[in-house]
Amino acid sequence: MTTHDLAATRDKGRNADKERWTEWQPDSFLSWPPKLWPISPVGIAKWLYFYLVPWALVYVAISVPVLVYLTPSMETMKTLNWDWIAFIFARNSALLIFFVSCLHVPLYVKKSQGFDRKYNGRWLGRNNPNFLFKNQLLDNLFWTFASAVPIWTAYEVLTWWMFANGYIPYVSFHQHPVYCLAILFAIPLFRNIHFYLIHRPIHWPFLYRRVHSVHHANVNVGPWSGLSMHPVEHIIYYSGVLIHWIIPSHPIHAMYHMIHTSLAPSQTHTGFEKFIIKDGIEIRMEDYYHYLHHRYFECNYGGGGILNVDAWFGTFNDGSPEAMEKMNQRIMSRQQRAQSKDQSS
Numbered sequence: 001m002t003t004h005d006l007a008a009t010r011d012k013g014r015n016a017d018k019e020r021w022t023e024w025q026p027d028s029f030l031s032w033p034p035k036l037w038p039i040s041p042v043g044i045a046k047w048l049y050f051y052l053v054p055w056a057l058v059y060v061a062i063s064v065p066v067l068v069y070l071t072p073s074m075e076t077m078k079t080l081n082w083d084w085i086a087f088i089f090a091r092n093s094a095l096l097i098f099f100v101s102c103l104h105v106p107l108y109v110k111k112s113q114g115f116d117r118k119y120n121g122r123w124l125g126r127n128n129p130n131f132l133f134k135n136q137l138l139d140n141l142f143w144t145f146a147s148a149v150p151i152w153t154a155y156e157v158l159t160w161w162m163f164a165n166g167y168i169p170y171v172s173f174h175q176h177p178v179y180c181l182a183i184l185f186a187i188p189l190f191r192n193i194h195f196y197l198i199h200r201p202i203h204w205p206f207l208y209r210r211v212h213s214v215h216h217a218n219v220n221v222g223p224w225s226g227l228s229m230h231p232v233e234h235i236i237y238y239s240g241v242l243i244h245w246i247i248p249s250h251p252i253h254a255m256y257h258m259i260h261t262s263l264a265p266s267q268t269h270t271g272f273e274k275f276i277i278k279d280g281i282e283i284r285m286e287d288y289y290h291y292l293h294h295r296y297f298e299c300n301y302g303g304g305g306i307l308n309v310d311a312w313f314g315t316f317n318d319g320s321p322e323a324m325e326k327m328n329q330r331i332m333s334r335q336q337r338a339q340s341k342d343q344s345s
């Protein structure tokens, strides 16, 4: 493992608290994510591969059968009725349990790869008063099933009811295949920007203390931490799907958007850079940059990733000593501004 000495030599004690010495850092953090600028065919191909393989394709592959086989007919969904709403709630719960368990059980229960590629050198918190029931896993399960799944289901039910009654614009894949594929392709990009834009305001002190601190109790994240949020944050977080109430969409667009919003957080909060299936077969989990957000709060609001929206706004931190220094300077100058404002008032 290249990990810990790498962190140590890079830090030279500047930001080195005890925990940081045991962190895994990706070897290639300076060249990631693939750069789109200057535009070149190789750069575009690398970016497309990074964008689609495997996760965007995995979520499409889940969304299609869920829409076709596990969603009531539009005829049924014309009228709001507890039978089909309860079915969608149960289906969403089952889907989430299955998907998240595929990550949580091998990595955190069986500990199949130990700490190899794990960003944080500890397991999930127990006997920790920062969590409900003093247990990180139970806390995460509580927020996920008491809040995330009901709110996800509510957005989904309303969206289907609107589609079924023709209240929102529908577009056919057969008549407009290029438009439909373009929208499908753009959904994770849209999510990246939407996430950044809703994430910045919930870091304002008023909302952070009351709302976002629930999610940030997870400094050392695990797959169930992804959707562990306050209900107000869930309402804001899932609001991206409302785009399909405005722009002409097919139900698969809304389904993909909701599946992506619901399943991707467990993948991006696994806490591991890679999931080693067996020797030579590894899956890229991401998301080092969102992990740094959980560690340091003041950076990577967009979670790094495909568009790297943080780079546009000067909040990107790639984990290098230079980026840490830049982040610290930003925090210090903000504190100085706040102090001088206090003194002058």
Ligand SMILES: [Zn+2]
Residues within 6 Å of the ligand: 215, 226, 269, 290, 294
């Ligand atoms: Zn997070």
Ligand SMILES: [Zn+2]
Residues within 6 Å of the ligand: 199, 203, 212, 216, 293
């Ligand atoms: Zn945050």
